[in-house]
Amino acid sequence: MDLWQDVRFSFRRLFAAPWFTLAAVAALALGIGANTAVFTFVNAVLFRGLPFEDADRMMAVSSRTAQGGEIGVSYLDYLDFRDQSRSFDFLSGHLNASVNLADDEAVPERIQGAYVTGNFFRQLGASPVLGRDFRDDDDLPGAEPVVMLGHSVWENRYGRDPGVLGLSVRVNSLLATVVGVMPPGMRFPDNTDLWIPQSNLSAASETDNRGVRSFNVLGTLAAGVSMEQARDELAALGRGLAETYPDTNRDILPAITSFDEEVNGAEIRIVFLSLLGAVAFVLLIACANVAGLLLARSTERTREIAVRVSMGATRYRIVRQLLVESLLLALAAGALGLGLSVVGIRWFDSVTQNVGKPYWMEFTMDPVVFGYMAAVCIATALLFGLAPALHVSKTDVNEVLKEGTRGGSGGVRVRRWSSALIVGELVMTVVLLSGAAFMIRSFMNMYRMDLGIDTAGLVTMETYLPLTQYPELAPRWDVYRDFLDRLAVAPELQSAALVSALPLGGGGGSGVEVDGRPVEEGVTRPFVTVLSASQNYFDVLGVAAARGRAFAEADGSLGSEVAIVNERFVELHFPEGDPLGRQIRVGYEGAPVAEAPWLTVVGVVPSIRQQAVQELEPDPVVYLPLRFNPARTVYFVARSRGELPAVTSLVRENMRLVNPDLPFFSVRTMDQVLVEERWEFRIFGTMFSVLAGMALVLSAVGLYSVTAHSVSQRIREFGIRISLGAEPGQISMLALRRVLVQLAIGLPLGLLGGFGAGLILRSLLVQTGPTDPLPLLAVVVVMGTVAVLACLWPARRAARLDPVAALRIE
Numbered sequence: 001m002d003l004w005q006d007v008r009f010s011f012r013r014l015f016a017a018p019w020f021t022l023a024a025v026a027a028l029a030l031g032i033g034a035n036t037a038v039f040t041f042v043n044a045v046l047f048r049g050l051p052f053e054d055a056d057r058m059m060a061v062s063s064r065t066a067q068g069g070e071i072g073v074s075y076l077d078y079l080d081f082r083d084q085s086r087s088f089d090f091l092s093g094h095l096n097a098s099v100n101l102a103d104d105e106a107v108p109e110r111i112q113g114a115y116v117t118g119n120f121f122r123q124l125g126a127s128p129v130l131g132r133d134f135r136d137d138d139d140l141p142g143a144e145p146v147v148m149l150g151h152s153v154w155e156n157r158y159g160r161d162p163g164v165l166g167l168s169v170r171v172n173s174l175l176a177t178v179v180g181v182m183p184p185g186m187r188f189p190d191n192t193d194l195w196i197p198q199s200n201l202s203a204a205s206e207t208d209n210r211g212v213r214s215f216n217v218l219g220t221l222a223a224g225v226s227m228e229q230a231r232d233e234l235a236a237l238g239r240g241l242a243e244t245y246p247d248t249n250r251d252i253l254p255a256i257t258s259f260d261e262e263v264n265g266a267e268i269r270i271v272f273l274s275l276l277g278a279v280a281f282v283l284l285i286a287c288a289n290v291a292g293l294l295l296a297r298s299t300e301r302t303r304e305i306a307v308r309v310s311m312g313a314t315r316y317r318i319v320r321q322l323l324v325e326s327l328l329l330a331l332a333a334g335a336l337g338l339g340l341s342v343v344g345i346r347w348f349d350s351v352t353q354n355v356g357k358p359y360w361m362e363f364t365m366d367p368v369v370f371g372y373m374a375a376v377c378i379a380t381a382l383l384f385g386l387a388p389a390l391h392v393s394k395t396d397v398n399e400v401l402k403e404g405t406r407g408g409s410g411g412v413r414v415r416r417w418s419s420a421l422i423v424g425e426l427v428m429t430v431v432l433l434s435g436a437a438f439m440i441r442s443f444m445n446m447y448r449m450d451l452g453i454d455t456a457g458l459v460t461m462e463t464y465l466p467l468t469q470y471p472e473l474a475p476r477w478d479v480y481r482d483f484l485d486r487l488a489v490a491p492e493l494q495s496a497a498l499v500s501a502l503p504l505g506g507g508g509g510s511g512v513e514v515d516g517r518p519v520e521e522g523v524t525r526p527f528v529t530v531l532s533a534s535q536n537y538f539d540v541l542g543v544a545a546a547r548g549r550a551f552a553e554a555d556g557s558l559g560s561e562v563a564i565v566n567e568r569f570v571e572l573h574f575p576e577g578d579p580l581g582r583q584i585r586v587g588y589e590g591a592p593v594a595e596a597p598w599l600t601v602v603g604v605v606p607s608i609r610q611q612a613v614q615e616l617e618p619d620p621v622v623y624l625p626l627r628f629n630p631a632r633t634v635y636f637v638a639r640s641r642g643e644l645p646a647v648t649s650l651v652r653e654n655m656r657l658v659n660p661d662l663p664f665f666s667v668r669t670m671d672q673v674l675v676e677e678r679w680e681f682r683i684f685g686t687m688f689s690v691l692a693g694m695a696l697v698l699s700a701v702g703l704y705s706v707t708a709h710s711v712s713q714r715i716r717e718f719g720i721r722i723s724l725g726a727e728p729g730q731i732s733m734l735a736l737r738r739v740l741v742q743l744a745i746g747l748p749l750g751l752l753g754g755f756g757a758g759l760i761l762r763s764l765l766v767q768t769g770p771t772d773p774l775p776l777l778a779v780v781v782v783m784g785t786v787a788v789l790a791c792l793w794p795a796r797r798a799a800r801l802d803p804v805a806a807l808r809i810e
Contacts, residue, residue, distance in 0.1 A: 002317075007324055007328070009321065010321070010324045010325040010328050011328065013325060014325065014328060014329070020293060021329070021332075023293065023701075024289075024290045024293060024329050024333070025329060025332045025333045025336060026333075026336075027286040027289045027290055027333075027698055027701070028283075028286050028287070028290060028329065028330060028333030028337070028380060028384070029333040029334075029336035029337040029340060030282065030286060030337070030340070030694050030698070031279070031282050031283030031284075031285070031286035031287070031333075031337070031380070032283065032330075032333050032334050032337030032338075032341075032373070032376055032377060032380060033336070033337030033338070033339070033340030033341040033344065034279040034282050034283070034337075034340075034341070034344070034691060034694065035279045035280065035282075035283050035337075035372075035373075035376050036337060036338065036341035036365075036369065036372070036373045036376070037279075037340075037341040037344035037345050037348070038272075038275045038276055038278075038279045039276065039279075039369060039372050039373075040341070040345050040363055040364070040365055040369050041272060041275070041345075041348060041363055042272045042273070042275070042276050043366070043368055043369055043372075044361045044362060044363050044364070045264060045268065045272055045361055046260075046264055046268075046269065046272060046273075047368070048360075048361075048366075048368075049260055050188075050259065050260075050360060051185060051360045052124050052125055052126075052188075053125050054220060055259075055260075056258075057220055057221040058218060058219070058220055058221075058258070058259040059088075059218070059219040059220075059221060059227065059230065059256050059257065059258060059259060060216070060217070060218065060219075060256070060257050060258070060259045060261075060262035061073060061081065061091070061217035061218070061219050061234065061254060061255070061256050062216075062217070062254070062255045062256075062257075063077070063213050063252050063253070063254060063255065064252070064253050064254070064255040065251065065252060066251035066252075070255060071213045072213040072214045072215050072216060073093070073213055073215045073216070073217045073254070074207075074209065074210045074211065074212055074213045074214075074215065074248070075093065075198070075207040075208075075215055076207075076208065076209075076210045077210060077213070077241060077249070077254075078091070078093045078117075078215055078217050080237065080241060081217070081234065081237060081254065084237055085219075085230075085233060085234065085237065086222070086233065087219075087221065087222055087225045087229055087230035087233045087234070088219040088220055088221060088222060088225075088230065089220045089221070089222045089223075090119060090122070090123035090218075090219065090220040091217060091218070091219045091220075092116065092117045092119050092120045092123045092217070092218050092219075093116070093117045093120075093198065093215040093216065093217050093218075094114045094115065094116045094117070094120060094189055094198075094215070094216050094218070095114065095115040095116075095198060095201070095205075095214055095215055095216065096112075096113075096114050096189065096190045096192070096216065097113055097114065097115060098110055098111070098112055098113065098464055098633075099111055099112075099113035099171050099172050099194060099196075099466065100170075100171070100172055100173070100464060100466055100661055100662060100663055101153070101157075101169060101170070101171060101194060102169065102170040102173075102660070102661040102663075103167065103168070103169045103170060105158075106157060107652075107663070108170075108660065108661050108662065108663040109153075109157065109663055109665075110462075110463075110464065110663045110665040110666075111150075111153060111193050111194050112190060112191055112192050112193055112194070113171070113192060113193070113194040113195065113196065114189060114190065114192045114194075114195050114196075115195075115196055115197070115198040115200065115201050116134070116195050116196070116197065116198060117139055117197075117198055118134050118135065118136045118137075118138055118139030118197060119136070120134070120195070121133050121134065121148075121182075121195075123218065123220055124186075124188060126182065126183070126186050126188075127183075128148065128180035128181055128182055128183070129151070129181055129182065129183045130154070130162060130164075130165065130180060130181035131148075131165045131178070131179050131180030131181060132179055132180050133148075133180060134146070134148065134179075134180075134195075134197055138197045138199070139197045139198060139199050140199060141199055142199075143197065143199050144177065145171075145174055145175065145176035145177065145196070145197075145200045146176055146177050146178075146179045146196070146197065147169060147171055147176040147177065147178055147179070147194060147195070147196045148178075148179065148180045148181070148182060148194070148195040148196070149164065149178055149180070149181050149182070149193070149194060150181075150182055150186070150187060150192065150193030150194055150195075151181060151182055151183055151184040151186070152184075152187075152193055153193045153194060154181045164178050164181065165178055165179065165180070165181075166178065170661055171194065171196055171200075172466030172467070172468045172469060173466055173468055173469035173661050174200060174466075174468050176196060176200065182195075187359040188359075188360075189216065189218070190358070191356075191358065191359050198215075200468075201467075201468075202466075202467040202468040202471055203471070204467050204471035205467060209248075210241075210245055210248035210249060211247075211248040213252075218259065219256070227256060227258070230256055231255075231256045234254035234256060235253055235254060237254065238252065238253040238254045239253070263358060266763070267763055267764065270760060270761070270763060270764065271680075271684055271764065274435065274757075274760055274761060275684070275687060275688070275691075278432055278435065278688060278691045278692075279691060281428040281429075281431065281432050281691075281695060282432070282691055282694050282695050282698070283376070283380065284383070284424070284428055285425050285428050285429060285695050285698045285699060285702070286380075286384075286698055287380055287383040287384040288384070288421040288422075288424055288425045288702065289384075289425070289698050289701060289702040289705070290329070290384040291383070291384040291385075291421055292418050292421050292422070292702055292705060293705060294326075294384065294385065295418055295421075322385060323381065323382070323385050323386070325385070326381040326382075326384060326385025326386075327377075327378070327381040327385070329381070329384075329385075330377045330378070330380045330381035330384075330385075331377060333377070333380070334373060334374075334376075334377040337373075338373070341373075345363050345364075345365070348363060348683075348687075349363045351679075351683055352679075352683065354676075355676075355679055355680075419738065419742060421702070422702060422703060422739075422742050422746070423742050423745050423746045423749075424746075425698070425699045425702050425703075425746075426699060426742060426743065426745075426746025426747065426750060426783070426787070427746050427749045427750040427753060428695065428750070428753075429692075429695040429696055429698075429699040429750065429783065430746065430747060430749075430750025430751060430753065430754055430779055430783055431750055431753035431754050431756075431757055432688075432691055432692040432695045432757075433692045433695070433696065433754070433779040433782065433783060434750070434751070434753070434754025434755075434757050434758065434775065434776060434779050435688050435692070435754070435757040435758075435761060436685075436688040436689045436691070436692035436693075437692075437754075437775035437776070437778055437779050438757070438758050438761055438765055438768060438769075438770075438772070438775050439681070439684065439685040439688045439689070439761070439764070439765075440685055440688075440689060440775075441765075441768045441772065441774065441775050442681055442685065442764070442765045442766040442767070442768055443678075443681045443682060443685040443766075445766045445767045445768060453503060453541040453542060453543060453608055453670075454541070454542035455669075455670040455671050455674065457494075457639050457640050457641075458540070458541075458637060458638070458639055458640075458669060458670035458671075459636075459637070459638050459639075459640045459644060459647050459648075459667075459668075459669055459670070460502060460635055460636065460637050460666070460667075460668055460669070460670055460673055461635065461636040461648070461651060461664040461665065461666060461667045461668075462633065462634070462635050462636070462664065462665055462666040463633075463634060463636065463655065463662055463663065463664050463665070464632060464633050464662075465479065465632045465633075465662065466632075467632065469661075470632065473589070473629070473630055476630035476631075476632065477626070477627050477630040479658055479659060479662075480498055480534065480626060480630055480634070481627075482658050483498075483654060483655055483658050484496065484497070484498065484534060484535075486654040486657065486658070487638075487650075487651070487654055490650055490654075491641070492640060492641055492642040492646060492647055492650055493638045493639070493640055493641065493642075493647070493650075494638075494639040494640070494641060495536050495539050495540045495638065495639050496536065496540065496636065496637070496638040496639075497533065497534045497535070497536040497537040497539070497540045497636075497637050497638070498533070498534045498537075498626055498634045498635065498636055498637070499531060499532065499533040499534070499537050499626075499634065499635050499637060500531050500532040500533070500626075500629075500631040500633065500634055500635070501531055501610060501635065502635050502637070502670075502673055503541075503608050503609060503610060503670075503673075503674075504609055504610065504611070504673075504674060504677040505610065505611075505635075505673075505677070506529070506610060506611045507529040507530060507531045507610045507611065507621070508529065508530040508531070508588065508631075509527060509528075509529060509530070510527070510528060510530045510586040510587040510588070510593060510622075511525025511526065511527060511528075511586070511587065511593045512525055512526050512527075512528045512573070512584055512585070512586050512593070512620075512622065513525060513584065513585050513586075513593055514573055514574075514582065514583075514584050515582055515583040515584065515598065525593060526572070526573070526620075528569065528586060528619070528620045528621065528622050529610045529611060529619050529620065529621045529622070530586050530587070530588060530621075530622050530624065531610070531621060531622070531623050531624070532588075532623075532624045532625070532626045532628070532629045532630065532631050532634075533551070533623050533624070533625070533626055534551070534625075534626040534627075535550070535551045535552065535553055535555070535625075535626075537550075537551070537623075537637070538550045538551075538605055540637050540638060540639050541608070541637070542639075543605055543606055543608065544605075545564075545603045545604065545605055546567060546604045546605060546606055547578075547579075547580060547603065547604040548564075548580045548601070548602050548603035548604055549602055549603050550564070550603055550605075551564065551603075551623075551625050555602075555625040555627065555628070556624070556625030556626065556627030556628030556629075557627060557628075561597050561598070561599050561600065561628065562599055562600050562601070562602045562625065563584060563586075563599040563600070563601055563602070563622050563623060563624055564601070564602060564603040564604070564605055564622075564623040565579060565584075565601055565603075565604055565605075565620070565621065565622055565623070566604070566605055566606065566607040566608065566618070566620065566621045566623075567604060567605070567606055567607045568607040568617060568618050568619065568620045568621070569620035569621060569622065570604055572620050573620070579601045579604060580601055580602065580603075580604070581600065581601065582600075582601050583598040583599060583600055583601070584598070584599055584601060584622065585597065585598050585599060586599075586622050586624075588624065588628075588629045589629060589631070599622075599624070605623070607621070608621070636651060636664065637670075638651075644667065644669065648664070648667050651664055652664050680764075681764075681766065684764075696782070696783075696786055699783075699786070699787070699790075700786050700787070700789075700790040701790070703739060703787050703790040703791055704790040704791060704793070704794065707735065707736075707738075707739055707790070707791040707794040707795070708793075708794040708797075721734075731795075732795040732796065733795075735791070735794060735795035736788070736791055736792075736795050739787060739788070739791045743783075743784060743787055747780060747783065747784070750779075750783070751776055751779070751780070754770075754776055754779060755770045755771075755776075756770075757770075758770025758771075758772075758775075
């Protein structure tokens with residue numbers, strides 16, 4: 001009953017001070033809403049895990065080289081692990097692969113698929129909603145090809161027709177029979193929509209070669225077996241295989257990590273945990289603000305508390321009453337914060353729909369999120385309410401008579417607490433501003449980065465030649481040449497070309513060897529990016545050769561093995577000589593560097609960035625004629641005279657005439673490609689900036705309220721000073737002095753924290769870092785300016801006091 005009285009009394013107190021209540025609820029709602037939204041993201045990405053039973057026991061098994069690199073597992077090694085290991089209930093293998101799906105009913109589609117072992121779905125505990133699961137005999141060599149469709153393919157391509165069972169479809173030109181359809185929530189492992197037994201892989205995949213390590217292996221730990229025990233057992237098996245098969249397994253050992261760690265790498269964890277830290281700072285700043293407001297109000301409540309003490313109220317009862325008020329504020333803020341968090345979650349979900357996140361990462365609120373939010377509300381009430389409650393509960397009836405003077409000990413305690421809270425706010429705000437400044441600078445560096453191309457009117461698409469149909473290089477080139485010849489006369493296109501990777505899209509990596517510079521045994525060759533491009537590629541991009549020439553029609557044929565390099569390559573490998581006519585060699589499909597033919601450098605082009613955006617300089621690139629190394633995945637690039645839909649129809653129609661089973665997909669303009677490549681910096685930079693802006697506003701409000709309260713407490717003092725001849729400027733400086741001292745303490749501490757934030761975010765930054773003075777200098781200027789402006793109005797009010805009116809107070 002006493003508690004209910006406290007609740008009713010707290011409601012009356014809060015309604016009696018509506019502006020205070022609104023200000024406190026608004027500040028706390030920002031902090032609670034931001035925390036709830038970001039924890040929803042963190043919960044989905046880092047905590048919730050796979051949507052399967054025993055997901056916490058699922059492990060990713062890979063191979064580790066002597067140099068520490070992580071690679072896949074060969075199929076034969078997988079079989080040995082599966083048959084000999086006792087640490088796992090299940091071991092299954094899968095090979096992710098985009099596949100072309102075609103039939104006689106509709107146009108071909110590009111679909112994310114996976115070649116899997118026969119026990120794949122049984123390990124996951126997933127059953128088809130239509131048809132049957134894969135059987136063990138489906139995975140045997142020579143078995144009749146079968147395929148399992150994802151629910152979205154069944155729904156969108158076949159209209160949920162149950163008659164799809166038994167239908168013959170072409171998967172990468174391999175005729176296979178549909179035997180089942182998976183449920184809507186099943187798209188494992190990589191947003192997959194089609195599964196086919198690994199026995200249907202092309203012979204060119206070399207699954208019978210232990211040296212070809214392309215499989216991903218998923219293991220489910222047996223009950224009572226730890227990861228360390230499984231790691232030790234696999235290591236022993238790996239050493240045995242190295243002794244038995246030294247040619248392929250020497251210096252190769254199995255590696256095991258939790259599947260969750262495999263999916264969410266260090267960079268992802270850094271981003272989301274940094275965001276969680278940032279919103280925690282925002283909440284702490286909001287709590288400091290409200291605590292400051294409560295401390296300021298405590299001087300108004302000392303007489304009330306003194307009366308209650310004199311009537312026999314215990315300190316416990318007074319603290320409980322004040323904490324009930326704090327809890328009501330926190331609950332009201334939580335209700336408002338819930339609405340704000342829903343808006344933030346929907347925004348983040350909409351902007352990350354097509355960025356390749358795993359299908360099970362759904363940004364939805366669940367009991368864990370609501371439990372976290374309830375805990376935040378309670379913790380918030382304690383954070384901002386406990387110190388003011390303890391302070392007020394110490395009220396001495398005799399001390400109340402002294403509180404009207406500057407010398408009252410209660411007033412001194414309030415000023416000390418307020419100053420400490422403001423310094424804490426300043427430090428946390430500077431840290432957040434520093435993190436946001438680094439991210440914004442990275443974002444601006446990305447957009448100012450000279451890619452070396454003219455993107456106006458550039459259209460891009462992607463296609464893929466399946467290994468089952470095109471294991472050899474020559475037939476691939478025949479398809480590409482026929483396709484380009486057909487488009488050469490199309491009036492809708494100024495020019496068109498094919499390339500193995502788009503700008504900022506990476507490319508093949510290889511060591512490089514230059515003539516006259518033999519590589520010593522054991523020495524690692526310099527690393528370069530390798531691309532294959534057709535004849536008109538540089539014309540399409542609007543890039544002219546700086547030296548030499550572009551590719552000619554015969555380049556790449558026997559006797560015309562040539563290459564073009566970019567200017568960055570010349571800087572690194574030919575700093576003092578003319579590269580034209582020199583010979584180099586790089587690795588490419590089917591040919592390691594040591595076995596590759598020598599290529600004559602015939603041209604030098606400006607540096608077009610392919611990768612390494614974090615570096616100040618672009619990466620060194622070697623361009624090979626597409627005829628010489630026709631990659632299976634290529635991008636169509638054209639400078640268009642028409643609209644995108646018309647160009648898309650033209651391209652697809654011409655490819656249909658060459659091979660009706662080959663689809664074009666990922667149809668985008670080059671500008672759209674560049675926007676998508678920069679999505680991480682845009683989205684997370686925006687989030688850090690919003691959080692830093694919230695912190696800045698909250699800090700400004702806190703500084704204003706504390707300064708305004710300080711001025712109101714010193715009105716009589718200022719009146720006396722003015723009556724004795726003090727100038728308005730002197731009074732303003734007296735009012736601002738405390739804020740300037742707080743800035744002098746808070747800014748250096750905050751900058752140290754900002755440097756730490758830069759160190760944490762270093763792997764995400766582009767051409768900037770924690771030692772870059774510009775972002776930190778900008779933070780100092782912004783924080784100092786905002787702090788002074790926030791306190792300027794109370795200071796001006798103090799300077800304009802009428803001394804007669806001021807001396808009449810009390």
